[in-house]
Amino acid sequence: MKLLHPCLMMLVMVLAMTGLAHGQAFVIETQGLRVELTGVGKRAADDVKAVVQEQIQLTEDTVISPPLADDLAFFVRQRYLDLGYPDAVVNWEIQSGAAHLAVTEGDVFKVGGIQYEGNTSQEEARLTRYLLRPTHDKLGGSSDSPDFVEADIRAGAQLVQRYFQAQGYLEAVVAEPTFDYNKTTMQVGVLVKITEGRKYLFGNVQFTGDLLGRDKELREAVSELAGQPYSEVKVETTRAKIASVYQMRGHFTAAVNAVADPAANTTGTVPVVYQIQAGPVYEISAVEIDPKFSAGAQRLIKASFKPAVGTTYSPSELEMMNRRLLDTGVFARMELEPVALPGGSLVLQVKGEEGMRTTVGFYGGYETFQGPIIGAEVRQVNFMDSGNTASAKAEYTGRGINGSLKLLDPALFGSRYSLAAEVGAETFSIFDYDRQSYFGKLALERRWNKHITSSLFGQVSANSTESTELTPEELGPDEYNLGAVGMALVFDYRNSPVVPTDGWMASAGVTASSGDVQFLKSEVSLAVYQPLTKKLRVAASARARAVQISGGVDELPIDLRLFNGGATSVRSFAEREMGPKSKSGTPLGGTATHVFSVELSYEIRPNLELALFGDAGTVSSEEDNVFASPTDLRYAVGLGIRYKLPIGPLRLDYGFNPDRREGEDLGAVHITFGFAF
Template sequence: GEMPLPEEELKKYLLKPTLEREDVDKKLPQWVEADMQQGAGLVQRRLRAEGYLNAETLLLPAPVAGPDMRRDLTLEIKTGPKFIFGQASIIGSPPELEKLTQAEMTQAHGTPFNEARVQQIQKRLDSICTEHGWLHAVTTADYTLGKAGGTVDVVFRVQAGERVRITRITTHDGFSRGAKRVLLAKFRPLTGQIYEAAEADFFFKRALDTGMFALLDTKVLPENGNLAAGNLRITGEETKPITVGFELGFDTFLGAQFGVTYKNTNWRDTGNTLAAELSYSMAGPVGFVSVTNPAVFNSQHSATLRFALEQFNRFEYDRIGTALTLDVARRLNQALSYSMFLGTSANTVSSRVLTLPQTGPADYSLMSLGANVMYDRRDSPVLPKKGWYI
């Protein structure tokens, strides 16, 4: 009869176990019955995924080999009736999630019916509930299959249970004192709030941004047996706090360059980051020392205090400058962040060739004060395909 799927597609499933062997000739493969039986099983599973739940396959090798010592192989397929999703309804879903859960029902209507798809929808409904605080939700499905195929009406029953409110934040005992301080500060806004996966993920990423952690994981546990109260438990691993780097290069303007960098993401077990850099070129040395507190007064603000020294000695012009800057920043949500900065610098200029009107004052200072606001609605900060950025 008529093939339910393209013959070439079914052949790929049939030959898949054979062609995956390392020693096989892909142009003239020698088949092994066990591999072909496995391939026939894949064809059967593929047909059932398309709604042919009673599909059967039978492998029929030719009784004798041909003159070229090659044996023909036939796969007999009995598809049986096709089943498709009919009316998909949901009972027990929280009213707040009605729009999201109903969208799953709409997508299922008219598609090939199979048990794997039903289980997938059940898991998706559980996931939607979990993402919005119903962490103990369980979904079951009721349906009846007719002998002649056709539409299958499915009723999904959601037992949402209690919606969880975060009452406490705790960390694994293996974290250092500084790491615990940063984690508790970063996740503190969740305390007293209904659990929302998107919001928890936001603070999760902010903790990773500190550079202190190689791995983090969170899990909400019932608090003293109360399913409506949750203890957000944070586990994971810290990175190696101290890194030292060396660099060597050449610039057409500054000439040869070399430098050394140092970074400690948990300085003196405080959770603060100490960074330093010293580099040298033909224009002179440049260096800085900075301290970053990722949770100022255990808040969502971070602050960086930076002291820098720079010498520029090229083309009969010598300038030595020192600068001190303070930057306070906060990310309010996934899209909006801001920072405020205050800086001052002192500079000394000298030259044996240039005159005072040309160089300006021998000693001068600068001060800067300002703020930055960033609003990022791109779908990805690395490889954006849509959105906008201000």
């Protein structure tokens, strides 16, 4: 590259130092080498710095040499071209042992009008999305007129060609785009010439070889191919799907070969033959664990995969066992490698990497009912190299202060049961009463398969409530010690536990208490999620809870009663505020509640949904049976916004009260995390 004249270099340096030159001046020092840059605009500064640092780290030079300075200038200019600066110029000079790079960025062009010549079958807006995808991915945007980068447009044209081929136009050719630079508008017109060719469709699909009575499953695997555009991707995807039909039933070495020849076809309809070799059914004979794992990690691995030994190879079962291991938090990565042995047996080799043992987390937020929330948690997995998890948590909310210590054994006695032991304390202030509670809890849980989980638990607690406004009957027993045991069963067939859009979930539970207060609590729930279109979904739920106690609701402490209204029930009421109240306005709750909800959600943009919902519910002080017919239903209709986050959606709902009674609000606003049901 031509050297910049020393006098001109000095002028550029002076202008940069006085702020008259365009762009920034900055210095990069890495590995004892110094590079000074001028003329770099704010938009490109981070990219230019990254390029220079990367190139210096790749070199073994100990001094700035002319070849190194020339390389730096070359790669900086290449990055400018990638960023849409077609006229960028980078000159270099070496002074006092440092490389001086003087940048003239030039103009930035935008993508102008895009024309397609020869396209007769595809929607142009879709073609444009493929054409601009490389630019959008690099710049992180979705503008219709992004910065023009010639290399990106050429790469996008190749995506357009692959799209045509995926639509059955196997002979489609997309020529190199041509460009028309307009200095007046600073835009570049793009012309894309397309030769579509013949469209190929899937014809008759046949199977040969070891069908083993799987004809129905095989037909289901290829049911979507008939009459669809032919593509090798679909052929391969279906081939893998057919192979999995056999692998899921233990045929570990099952092989499927697809035979299709579009070139030999003159009608445009391509028949496909899948040749199947099922192979033997394999059984897992042993599990080999990488000795690099710690003793605690090995204990968990043995417990998780122990049920697999002696059973038929099943990828879905192994995946569930692997997921259970990852959920413990002990492992950062797990690798399962089945190795076939003579005689139809497999050895499951387990490798991977353990994660960080100790983590400290802080969180904060706001919820309509709780108010401000601030908390901290210290968590250690593989505690004392046992495989167990120990955690300590403290939380402040607008309602009170909570703290707990918890120890979790995810593989009790080497089994698939987990045992959690927890002790803690809570303070709670709401309306006209305050509550304090000290508790200890044991919970035994087992996940029987991917969808079914059961649990048994026992709890003891010492509780006290006080109020200067409520009568003894309204408050219920103000000091009581409680022992309780219970069980729960959950059937979860949702496609996601965090943001479900399809499937259903049902649960049932019962709790019996002893001590100063004796009662029997039961609850049942059902929720169904159904997608209507790609962006539109509907969901519905029904929930019922009841408490049976001999002395009626007055013998039940107020903090153990059942309430309705709020972000997860009838949303036209604030939290707990549906049903009977004291003279001072404190909700008194009841012994039975029902909630019925339906919600229609539409995704208006990625991760953002608009929802229309309706709720109905009851609170009763006379009924104590979950199957009792609900009476005096109260309603809510409303709108909501959901923004999906990794931990679940951030939800803002407004519920309108269509049958408002005296003293009730017109509606309620709810801000919270998670779905209503």
